[in-house]
Every structure is written in C-alpha cells, then in structure tokens.
Amino acid sequence: MGSHGIRDQVAIxxxxxxxxxxxxxxxxxxxxxxxxxxxxxxxxxxxxxxxAFWLGTxxxxxxxxxxxxxxxxxxxxxTRLENMCATGSESLRNACYAVASGAYDCAMAIGxxxxxxxxxxxxxxxNPPGAGDDGKDDTTAPANFSLLAPAYAAKxxxxxxxxxxxxxxxxxxxxxxxxxxxxxxxxxxxxKETISKSPLVAGMLGIFDCSGVSDGSAAAIVxxxxxxxxxxxxxxxxxxxxxxAGPASxxxxxxxxxxxxxxxxxxxRDAYRQAGITDPRTELALAEVHDCFTPTELVLMxxxxxxxxxxxxxxxxxxxxxxxGDLPVNPDGGLKAFGHPIGASGLRMMFxxxxxxxxxxxxxxxxxxxxxxxxxxxxxxxxxxxxxCVSFVxxxxxxxxxxxxxxxxxxxxxx
Amino acid sequence: xxxxxxxxxxxxYHQLERRRIAEAMGSGGGRxxxxxxxxxxxxxxMAVAAGRAALAGLTPGGSGGSGGSxxxxxxxxxxxxxxxxxxxxxxxAYADKTNATAVHAALRLPADALAVDMAxxxxxxVGALVTAAQSAVPTMAVLADIRTGLPGGADERDGxxxxxxFVFGGDxxxxxxxxxxxxxxxxxxxxxxxxxxxxxxxASRVWEERFGEQVYGPLAEAAIADALKQAGLPPGQVDHLxxxxxxxxxxxxxxxxxxxxxxxxxxxxxxSIGNAGTxxxxxxxxxxxxxxxxxxxxxxxxxxxxxxxxxxRTTAALASHRQRQPVAxxxxxxxxxxxxxxxxxxxxxxDREPPRRPxxxxxxxPPAQRRADWKFGLVAARCTRCGTRSLPPGRVCRQCHAVDExxxxxxxxxxxxxxxxxxxxxxxxxxxxxxMVVIDFDGGGRMRCQLTDAAEDEVRIGLxxxxxxRRLVTTAGVHNYxxxxxxxxxxxx
Numbered sequence: 001m002g003s004h005g006i007r008d009q010v011a012i013x014x015x016x017x018x019x020x021x022x023x024x025x026x027x028x029x030x031x032x033x034x035x036x037x038x039x040x041x042x043x044x045x046x047x048x049x050x051x052a053f054w055l056g057t058x059x060x061x062x063x064x065x066x067x068x069x070x071x072x073x074x075x076x077x078x079t080r081l082e083n084m085c086a087t088g089s090e091s092l093r094n095a096c097y098a099v100a101s102g103a104y105d106c107a108m109a110i111g112x113x114x115x116x117x118x119x120x121x122x123x124x125x126x127n128p129p130g131a132g133d134d135g136k137d138d139t140t141a142p143a144n145f146s147l148l149a150p151a152y153a154a155k156x157x158x159x160x161x162x163x164x165x166x167x168x169x170x171x172x173x174x175x176x177x178x179x180x181x182x183x184x185x186x187x188x189x190x191x192k193e194t195i196s197k198s199p200l201v202a203g204m205l206g207i208f209d210c211s212g213v214s215d216g217s218a219a220a221i222v223x224x225x226x227x228x229x230x231x232x233x234x235x236x237x238x239x240x241x242x243x244x245a246g247p248a249s250x251x252x253x254x255x256x257x258x259x260x261x262x263x264x265x266x267x268x269r270d271a272y273r274q275a276g277i278t279d280p281r282t283e284l285a286l287a288e289v290h291d292c293f294t295p296t297e298l299v300l301m302x303x304x305x306x307x308x309x310x311x312x313x314x315x316x317x318x319x320x321x322x323x324x325g326d327l328p329v330n331p332d333g334g335l336k337a338f339g340h341p342i343g344a345s346g347l348r349m350m351f352x353x354x355x356x357x358x359x360x361x362x363x364x365x366x367x368x369x370x371x372x373x374x375x376x377x378x379x380x381x382x383x384x385x386x387x388x389c390v391s392f393v394x395x396x397x398x399x400x401x402x403x404x405x406x407x408x409x410x411x412x413x414x415x
Numbered sequence: 416x417x418x419x420x421x422x423x424x425x426x427x428y429h430q431l432e433r434r435r436i437a438e439a440m441g442s443g444g445g446r447x448x449x450x451x452x453x454x455x456x457x458x459x460x461m462a463v464a465a466g467r468a469a470l471a472g473l474t475p476g477g478s479g480g481s482g483g484s485x486x487x488x489x490x491x492x493x494x495x496x497x498x499x500x501x502x503x504x505x506x507x508a509y510a511d512k513t514n515a516t517a518v519h520a521a522l523r524l525p526a527d528a529l530a531v532d533m534a535x536x537x538x539x540x541v542g543a544l545v546t547a548a549q550s551a552v553p554t555m556a557v558l559a560d561i562r563t564g565l566p567g568g569a570d571e572r573d574g575x576x577x578x579x580x581f582v583f584g585g586d587x588x589x590x591x592x593x594x595x596x597x598x599x600x601x602x603x604x605x606x607x608x609x610x611x612x613x614x615x616x617x618a619s620r621v622w623e624e625r626f627g628e629q630v631y632g633p634l635a636e637a638a639i640a641d642a643l644k645q646a647g648l649p650p651g652q653v654d655h656l657x658x659x660x661x662x663x664x665x666x667x668x669x670x671x672x673x674x675x676x677x678x679x680x681x682x683x684x685x686x687s688i689g690n691a692g693t694x695x696x697x698x699x700x701x702x703x704x705x706x707x708x709x710x711x712x713x714x715x716x717x718x719x720x721x722x723x724x725x726x727x728r729t730t731a732a733l734a735s736h737r738q739r740q741p742v743a744x745x746x747x748x749x750x751x752x753x754x755x756x757x758x759x760x761x762x763x764x765x766d767r768e769p770p771r772r773p774x775x776x777x778x779x780x781p782p783a784q785r786r787a788d789w790k791f792g793l794v795a796a797r798c799t800r801c802g803t804r805s806l807p808p809g810r811v812c813r814q815c816h817a818v819d820e821x822x823x824x825x826x827x828x829x830x831x832x833x834x835x836x837x838x839x840x841x842x843x844x845x846x847x848x849x850x851m852v853v854i855d856f857d858g859g860g861r862m863r864c865q866l867t868d869a870a871e872d873e874v875r876i877g878l879x880x881x882x883x884x885r886r887l888v889t890t891a892g893v894h895n896y897x898x899x900x901x902x903x904x905x906x907x908x
Binding site: 118119120121129130133139142143147150151252253254258387 | 834
C-alpha cells in the first residue's frame with residue numbers, strides 16, 4: 001500500500017490553450033480542435049500519432065465521442081471523465097499514468113467547457129433526481145465559498161473590513177496579471193475601488209471576487225520521460241500528481257471550521273512527498289492555484305504551505321504572491337482573470353507552468369523566480385466547496401532527476 | 416365525549432402593517448397589522464408548526480410538568496397517542512393528493528394513524544374540531560389558513576394567516592390529563608350564498624353582508640342555545656366567549672346577542688393577526704386556553720354556512736399543560752418589516768424577475784419516499800457504536816466508519832447554533848436573498864440549510880436557532896418541503 005507517484009517517468013512535450021472567454025463564435029467542437037491541434041503542433045507531432053486520449057469535461061458532452069467526432073480520430077481509445085472543477089487536472093493525471101504504465105507511448109490530456117451557451121449566470125449543472133432535502137443544491141458556488149470569509153475573520157481575529165481589503169487585493173493582483181495575458185478572458189487592470197465596491201453576490205463577495213464564467217479548452221501531450229527530447233528540447237517532467245476526494249463530512253461534522261480545505265492539505269502533502277519538496281516557498285518558481293473565489297486563494301496559501309496558518313492574509317497584503325513577489329501565484333491571471341471553463345482549467349494552469357518554466361511567457365509577465373534558477377511549478381485544482389471537495393496538486397519541473405534519487409516504490413515499468 | 420389533552424397555535428412571524436396598503440394603493444388599508452404566512456409557508460407547513468406545538472405539551476401518564484422535553488429523542492414517545500389527524504383548510508397545497516400525510520410525516524405520527532384532509536370550506540375547521548372531539552380514539556384536529564384577496568380589498572386587509580391544533584383524548588384520554596372538557600355542542604346548517612370561491616380563483620366573493628347578518632342571526636342563536644342547554648348553563652356563566660367567522664356583521668351581532676358580560680368577550684385579534692378564516696376559531700381558543708383559569712367556561716361559536724357552538728369547561732390540569740409559546744407571545748415576537756410589494760409577491764400578485772439561474776430541480780418521488788423520515792421528520796441517524804450523529808442519515812458512520820449500525824435520531828426539536836453563514840444573492844428563491852447557514856445541533860451533528868424568519872443583518876456566527884418545517888420552493892408543480900432554521904425568539908434562550 002502507498003502512494004508512490006511517478007516522479008520523472010513521464011513528461012509533457014506539447015501544450016495548447018485557446019483564448020478563454022465568451023467564445024460566441026465557437027462551439028465545443030471548435031474549441032477542442034483548436035487546443036488539440038495547437039498541442040500537437042507544439043510537440044511537433046500529428047494527432048494521428050497520438051495513441052490515447054483523456055477528455056475532461058464537466059458538462060459539455062459525454063463519452064469519448066465528444067472528442068473523437070470533431071477530431072475524426074481513427075478508432076483510438078478516448079476516455080471522457082469528470083471530477084467537478086478538477087476535471088482538467090484529472091484528465092492529465094490519467095494520461096500520465098497510462099503512459100507511465102507502458103500501455104501507450106504518447107497520450108493527450110484535453111479539457112473543454114462551453115459554459116456561455118446556457119444563458120445562465122455562474123455554473124448550471126444538472127443533478128440526479130433527488131429528494132430536495134440535503135440543503136446543498138439550493139445555494140450557489142459563491143455562497144458556498146463565501147463561508148470561508150466570516151470563519152477566517154472570526155478564527156484569526158481579522159476585522160471584516162480588513163479581510164475585504166485582503167480579498168480585494170487577491171482579485172486586483174490576478175487582474176493585474178491577466179492584463180498581461182492575451183488569452184485571458186479579462187485583460188484589463190481593475191482598480192481596487194472598483195473591485196471592493198462591486199455589487200455583492202454572496203456574503204462578503206462581490207462580482208469581482210468571482211472567477212470568470214468562460215468557454216475554453218486546453219490540451220497537453222504526454223510521453224515517457226526518456227522519449228521527451230524527441231519532441232522538444234525543454235520538456236516538463238512530471239514530478240508529482242496527487243488527487244484526493246474528501247469524505248465530504250465538513251457539512252455534517254461540527255469539527256470542521258471553514259478556514260481550510262483538509263483535502264488540499266492532504267493532496268499537497270502527498271505531492272510534496274512525491275516531488276521531494278520540503279519548502280515550497282523557496283523551491284517553487286510559481287504556483288497556479290484554484291482561485292475560483294478570492295477567499296479560496298487566501299485559504300489555499302495556507303493549505304499549500306505558502307503561508308503560516310492565520311498569516312496568509314498578511315502575506316497577501318505584503319505582495320508576497322504578486323508577479324514580482326517571493327512566490328508568484330497565478331501569474332496568468334488565474335481563474336479570476338483568465339476565466340474558468342471547468343474542464344479546461346486544470347490544463348490551463350499547466351499551460352502557464354509550461355510557458356513560464358520554458359521561458360516562453362510574454363515578456364511583461366516573465367518571472368524573476370525562473371530567471372534566478374527555480375525550475376519547479378505547482379498547479380492546484382479543486383472541485384466542490386468548503387467541507388466537501390476533491391483536490392488535485394501537481395508539481396512539474398524542467399530538470400529530470402536521476403533515477404537513483406527516486407523514492408522507493410513499485411518496480412518501474414516501460415523503461 | 417373526549418376531552419382536550421393538548422393544543423397549540425401558530426402565528427407567522429411576518430406582520431403587514433395595514434397602513435402600507437394605503438401607502439401603495441392610495442386607499443384601503445387601515446390600522447393595526449395582519450399576520451402573513453412567509454413565502455416559504457403554506458397551510459401544510461403552518462399545520463405542522465401548530466401540530467408540533469400541540470404535541471409538545473402531551474405528557475402520557477399524566478406526569479405533569481410543563482412538558483419540557485429536551486433534545487431529539489424526547490419527542491418521539493410523546494407522539495405515540497394520536498390515532499387520527501384531521502387537517503382543515505380552504506387553501507390546500509395540493510388537490511387530489513392528501514396534504515395531511517405531509518403533516519402526519521412531519522409530526523412523526525404512527526404509520527397506522529388515519530390522516531385525512533377536510534379541505535375546501537372555512538366550515539371545515541370547526542368540522543375537524545367537532546369530529547376530533549367526538550372521536551373514540553386520540554385525535555388531532557389541525558386548522559390552517561392563508562387569507563387574502565385582491566390588492567386593496569377588504570379580504571386582503573382583514574384577513575390573517577395562521578394555524579391551530581387540538582388533540583382530544585378519545586374515550587380514555589389515553590391516560591393523558593384532560594385540559595378542558597366539552598360540555599355542550601350545538602349545530603345549525605343552512606344553504607345560502609354568503610362567501611364562495613370557484614376553485615382556482617384568486618379571491619373570494621361575498622354577498623352583501625347585511626343579508627348574511629340576517630340569515631346567520633337565528634342560526635347562531637339556535638346553536639348557542641343547544642350548546643348551553645346541554646351544558647346546563649345560562650349565558651351569564653360563560654367566562655370566555657369566542658365568536659369566529661368571516662361574516663363580520665353577523666359575528667358582531669352574535670357577540671352582542673349571547674348576553675355575556677363585556678369582560679368575557681375574547682379578543683378577536685383583528686388588530687394583530689386579522690381573521691385567519693378556517694384557523695380563526697382555533698387561534699382564538701388557543702389564546703383563551705393560554706390564559707384561562709381552572710373550572711372556567713369557554714363558549715366557542717363559529718359562523719360559516721350555518722353555526723356551530725361548543726361549550727368547554729377547563730380543568731386544573733390546564734395551567735401546567737399550556738402551549739409553550741402563547742399566542743400573545745407569538746404576536747409580540749413578530750416583525751412588521753414586511754413591505755407591501757413583498758407581501759404581494761409572496762401571495763402571487765406581483766411576479767418578481769427571477770435570477771438568471773436554472774429553475775431548481777423538482778423533487779423526484781422515489782427518493783422523497785425513501786427518505787421521508789429525514790425529509791419530512793428531520794430524523795437523522797446516530798451510530799450505536801460511537802454515538803456520532805449523521806445528517807442526513809447514512810449507512811456508514813463518519814466518525815468510526817461502522818457500517819449499518821445506525822438508529823433513528825429525531826432532530827426537529829433540538830436547538831442549534833449558527834457556525835457559519837452567507838447571504839446568497841444569486842440563488843433561486845421566491846424571496847431573495849437566500850440566507851444560508853451552517854448549524855451545529857446541541858449534542859452533535861451539523862447541517863447546512865436556509866435561515867428563515869430573519870433579516871439579513873440578524874445572521875451571525877453564534878446565533879441560536881430552532882428548526883421549522885417549510886416549503887422551500889415549488890418546481891414543476893411539486894412542493895419541496897424541508898426544514899429550515901430560524902432564530903430562537905421569545906423566552907427560554
């Protein structure tokens with residue numbers, strides 16, 4: 001028993017990402033074709049040379065046919081999967097394991113979501129038939145995540161007005177970053193006053209505390225690590241992949257206090273162990289985290305070990321996570337400014353790691369942490385809400401560790 | 416005839432100041448307030464509230480005391496005695512389908528108890544009362560009504576919403592102490608057009624009241640005479656006279672005609688609740704029982720398509736078995752923050768723009784049936800191995816992971832404390848914004864639910880709440896009943 005990871009066994013050798021936003025001109029098929037062909041081109045390969053596909057989408061289609069049909073894939077294995085807002089990361093995780101197992105030489109992870117066609121504000125999923133009696137389907141995602149704010153303020157004695165400033169600064173920072181990203185849904189800097197005075201949506205959260213409802217797609221091509229240089233000079237080696245589903249008892253257990261995601265803590269611990277990371281604050285060049293709502297990013301800073309418990313708000317205010325901070329978080333604008341097409345978001349985060357670690361990010365958002373030599377990036381993707389969620393953490397890097405450095409695990413295959 | 420062994424009334428939290436009607440409509444309105452069922456209440460949910468209040472006072476075996484059962488498991492055994500439930504209203508939430516079954520489920524009455532509606536006419540209320548009183552087995556009559564009319568009209572102004580429930584002990588009183596005995600009854604029935612409504616119509620129609628006044632007069636006199644004769648009492652010995660009915664002129668004439676001392680005429684709550692139609696005699700009787708001493712005579716007269724008179728004599732047991740929250744206290748705990756436009760939207764006379772959100776999922780019949788104990792009765796589960804409560808009930812304990820070692824754990828009567836909250840301005844609700852709370856029950860267990868009967872600025876961490884059965888929303892013609900929290904108001908906390 002044990003979670004061993006597949007450190008340095010597979011690498012990402014190509015990625016594609018569409019522009020996110022209100023893509024009125026594009027259907028789901030268009031978005032898939034756009035990101036899949038871009039990823040293939042980036043790896044210098046053809047779609048026909050890819051052996052297997054994992055498609056992540058929350059609600060923009062069912063079955064592998066959702067991908068095989070628009071790409072006219074010739075009798076390939078295509079799996080469609082879903083794990084709420086962590087869907088895109090889950091497709092990557094499955095593709096990586098498939099390659100690491102030796103079953104396939106080359107796999108694609110691709111995520112897509114077409115949210116704007118519904119005409120609704122926010123997410124509009126469909127639930128299985130129910131009794132209407134669990135008190136959970138009534139409320140919206142911003143309300144569920146807004147629970148973090150009063151709990152955090154009460155536990156750490158932060159004045160609600162000060163906490164509002166903290167949340168505003170998170171949104172402001174991500175909009176600053178998004179303004180430097182041509183693919184982002186929102187490409188304008190937004191004054192703090194506009195953010196803090198935006199109409200309330202739920203609890204302390206205004207419209208500008210919420211991520212963008214968006215269409216988009218992103219894709220990655222995964223091969224065995226030893227094959228990576230046949231595709232690119234600068235592959236991203238997968239150091240850690242961790243996914244946990246919590247017992248979903250936070251909404252029935254009075255012991256849960258709404259100032260943390262225990263699922264994130266568990267997945268981060270697992271990922272750091274897989275990757276051999278002991279101090280994420282100094283080892284990571286950047287982190288792409290699931291900033292679905294501003295208090296989520298605040299709490300994640302503590303859950304991922306980027307800040308001490310109860311101190312994350314101070315680090316936010318001090319600019320530690322800014323583009324030029326000690327540890328840049330969401331340099332691409334995050335869910336907040338880049339937009340959040342569910343199935344694509346996890347791969348979009350990886351796309352920023354791909355650009356940044358390879359030195360391909362637009363100049364105005366290049367990170368000094370990378371130029372100073374840090375070679376690792378973290379992505380964190382979350383589905384659900386406080387009390388009940390799934391959490392994914394990955395670590396990727398440009399340096400391939402020597403095999404002797406690997407933690408002990410089951411016999412290596414496919415080498 | 417069986418005696419009364421328990422009673423309870425329910426007056427909604429919301430009160431509409433009548434001046435607000437005139438402010439909006441330019442005329443009408445008047446003084447005082449009327450009670451208003453919330454957007455999440457209907458006659459079924461109010462019947463549950465009154466029924467819970469009536470059952471809370473039952474103490475089988477006559478152990479006395481104030482009936483203060485603490486915690487969830489205390490309530491269950493108390494609810495055993497009731498063998499029949501009659502639910503009377505003019506505004507049934509459903510036709511064809513019985514509404515009393517939801518009340519039965521929420522009150523966790525025995526599965527082999529009869530539960531039926533007496534729906535349609537205002538007269539059904541007194542019909543349920545008389546039938547329950549005459550029953551050989553312990554029987555509950557629950558009366559609920561929502562009264563309104565077209566905007567600016569008299570029925571809107573004078574109407575009121577509320578419910579009342581009475582448990583009669585049957586032949587043996589089930590060993591429960593009798594709080595009041597029925598000592599006389601008189602009835603008179605006549606066919607005439609006084610007040611009527613074609614099913615589905617938004618408002619009642621009434622004939623000229625002077626006509627009704629003249630027809631009701633002799634009917635009331637006959638019924639009252641019969642009841643007092645049976646009781647062997649002259650009118651002068653009546654300590655409390657309650658004359659209920661929607662025909663106001665006829666009611667006033669009857670009050671004068673009975674010939675009781677002025678001090679014996681009970682408050683009709685016109686200035687606070689308004690006329691709650693089917694429930695009015697019940698609320699009036701409950702209010703008298705809240706205050707009456709032992710060995711006092713109560714004469715209840717109901718004018719509705721005829722007249723019915725009931726004479727009751729209170730007992731010494733009443734003083735220790737009154738409902739916990741008297742009618743007067745419920746009125747005092749209410750809020751007059753309700754504005755007229757919101758009132759109209761609640762009653763369906765003013766459509767609000769819905770949020771740009773999908774309609775809520777309709778309730779599916781099989782899951783609702785499988786989880787009826789939880790959905791209607793708020794019966795969770797408790798692990799017999801480690802004692803942890805599971806909400807909603809599940810098969811695996813979240814604490815010790817024991818499988819299938821759960822026993823039912825009723826939580827409807829267990830108070831709770833708000834652990835966290837939000838105000839959801841995007842959620843679909845008939846009356847935005849939605850107040851969402853995470854509540855921790857005394858003795859363990861947590862749930863997330865809506866907070867009702869509360870203003871946005873009242874919700875805070877640490878707020879003490881109690882559970883209330885509500886209609887969350889109606890989708891695809893299905894009412895979704897479930898429980899909400901509401902602030903504990905009044906005494907005791």
